Amino acid sequence: MHTYQMYINGQGCDPISGTWFDSMDPYTGECWASIPRGNADDVEMAVDAAHKAFESEAWCGLTATARGKMVKKFGKILLDNAEKLAAIEVRDNGKLYTEVVNQCRYMTEWFEYYGGLADKVEGAVPPIDKPNVLNYTRYEPLGVCACITPWNSPLLLLAWKLAPALAAGNTVVIKPSEYTSASTIELAKLSELAGFPPGVINVVTGYSSEVGEPLVAHKKVKKIAFTGGEEGGRKVNIAGAADFKKVTLELGGKSANIVFDDADLDQALNGVISGIFAASGQTCIAGSRLLLQDSIHDEFVDRLVEIAKTAQLGNPMSEDTQIAPIATEPQYRKILAYIDIAKAEGARCVLGGGPGEAAGKHQGLFVLPTIFVDVNNGMRIAQEEVFGPVLSVIRFKDEAEAIAIANDVDYGLAAGVWSKSLDRAINVSERLQAGTVWVNTYRSTSYTSPFGGYKSSGLGRENGQEAIKDYLQVKSIWLHTGEVTKNPYARR
Numbered sequence: 001m002h003t004y005q006m007y008i009n010g011q012g013c014d015p016i017s018g019t020w021f022d023s024m025d026p027y028t029g030e031c032w033a034s035i036p037r038g039n040a041d042d043v044e045m046a047v048d049a050a051h052k053a054f055e056s057e058a059w060c061g062l063t064a065t066a067r068g069k070m071v072k073k074f075g076k077i078l079l080d081n082a083e084k085l086a087a088i089e090v091r092d093n094g095k096l097y098t099e100v101v102n103q104c105r106y107m108t109e110w111f112e113y114y115g116g117l118a119d120k121v122e123g124a125v126p127p128i129d130k131p132n133v134l135n136y137t138r139y140e141p142l143g144v145c146a147c148i149t150p151w152n153s154p155l156l157l158l159a160w161k162l163a164p165a166l167a168a169g170n171t172v173v174i175k176p177s178e179y180t181s182a183s184t185i186e187l188a189k190l191s192e193l194a195g196f197p198p199g200v201i202n203v204v205t206g207y208s209s210e211v212g213e214p215l216v217a218h219k220k221v222k223k224i225a226f227t228g229g230e231e232g233g234r235k236v237n238i239a240g241a242a243d244f245k246k247v248t249l250e251l252g253g254k255s256a257n258i259v260f261d262d263a264d265l266d267q268a269l270n271g272v273i274s275g276i277f278a279a280s281g282q283t284c285i286a287g288s289r290l291l292l293q294d295s296i297h298d299e300f301v302d303r304l305v306e307i308a309k310t311a312q313l314g315n316p317m318s319e320d321t322q323i324a325p326i327a328t329e330p331q332y333r334k335i336l337a338y339i340d341i342a343k344a345e346g347a348r349c350v351l352g353g354g355p356g357e358a359a360g361k362h363q364g365l366f367v368l369p370t371i372f373v374d375v376n377n378g379m380r381i382a383q384e385e386v387f388g389p390v391l392s393v394i395r396f397k398d399e400a401e402a403i404a405i406a407n408d409v410d411y412g413l414a415a416g417v418w419s420k421s422l423d424r425a426i427n428v429s430e431r432l433q434a435g436t437v438w439v440n441t442y443r444s445t446s447y448t449s450p451f452g453g454y455k456s457s458g459l460g461r462e463n464g465q466e467a468i469k470d471y472l473q474v475k476s477i478w479l480h481t482g483e484v485t486k487n488p489y490a491r492r
Helices: 040-055 064-080 082-093 097-106 108-117 154-167 182-194 208-217 230-242 265-281 294-308 329-345 399-407 422-431 464-471
Strands: 006-008 011-013 020-024 031-036 133-141 144-148 171-175 201-203 221-227 246-250 256-259 289-293 348-351 370-373 390-396 414-418 436-439 472-480
Touching: 006 040, 006 182, 031 082, 040 144, 040 171, 040 201, 040 208, 064 082, 064 108, 064 154, 064 182, 082 097, 082 154, 082 182, 097 108, 097 154, 108 154, 108 464, 144 154, 144 208, 154 171, 154 182, 154 221, 154 464, 171 208, 182 201, 208 221, 208 230, 221 230, 221 464, 230 246, 246 464, 256 265, 256 399, 265 294, 265 390, 265 414, 289 294, 289 399, 294 348, 294 370, 294 390, 329 348, 329 390, 390 399, 399 422, 414 422, 422 436, 464 472
Parallel strands: 144 171, 144 221, 171 201, 221 246, 256 289, 256 414, 289 390, 370 390, 414 436
Antiparallel strands: 006 011, 006 201, 020 031, 133 472, 348 370
């Protein structure tokens, strides 16, 4: 058992309450670490440290170029420690090491990208319509930003928030999921090696009601960046509105993966497998609704089942493992409950449909890759986010029906289109109500391209050049260069 501390003001801190809680390894079923159970007092200490750091000369006195170099240096340090961070994350959430280590290596690109962007966010000199006046604008940091991350990809999704927040000149308080706090604490400690002043990066761990709620409600927090479920996002948005905080929400999805009869079926099969069974379906962008054109439906389902039934469940640290355990016990129970709901609704299960077991392990939280056919879009299994390896297959006749079915959900995070027709790909992509649409590929993201959702899938965008502006505010400065105003009672 490893006992962790929170990270506040550049040093490890025990929780003020003096209590910890256990973190469970989803593969072995054993507790492997003790995580500090923070409360509002710890939040107060962390926000105060971040606020003081924001106003300190050691941080706000840096030029944008110097700040950017520090952010890029941090990225290089994270790359050097990618294997260590990945191994810790796998202990926490049970995700495949082969995927997590690639995420940890890739996330350093966010710090390189935004570190380089730090001194390239430029204001403007508008051509004002008034004589003897110079007007210019500048972008300024907001202050203390709260970064709240989920348990499925905690480090990568933290990088999406932390890199632009720091590059813009803000300070941060991070609240990781109570299920996956260890890797975030380890990442924060590495910031010392990059030269960040104490208080610029802080981590408070604990439960949402005891840490998350006081953090988002704190008056000194000026920005909230949240990735998580729809219910949590709604609470964050309401709390942020009370003090007019800036809020970015990346929430859930019920993404449609649409395969037309002119698609390359081999390519589409790989994309569908990746879209729903990679990461055991625990991704917000999971292609959990497979829309198949009538003429290829039966053949495609048969081939899909043949491939998916060979998936190897096992140790997430092994390169041979394809399906890892579910990250948390509540999520495990939720997925199995949705499988029962689908069966009760009349959907027909052609693969999986229950708990799984890896060789030599009986405690692991495994769910078999599951495929339901005879699904209509009104079923709960087609409307609600399961967040697990459960695929709903829905038939369609033509483009119009495919688009109608795809858009007929409350979510709009992502979608996939599989077709050899360029005209069809463009037409369908433009009509889908989703923040990201992949054509003949699936589940790709980049630091260069904006990511976010329509409808109940969230607010704002992460990644790309525009994202850094969500961590900045614009100031307009007016300089009068003429004679003294003759009549001060008349507005110029």
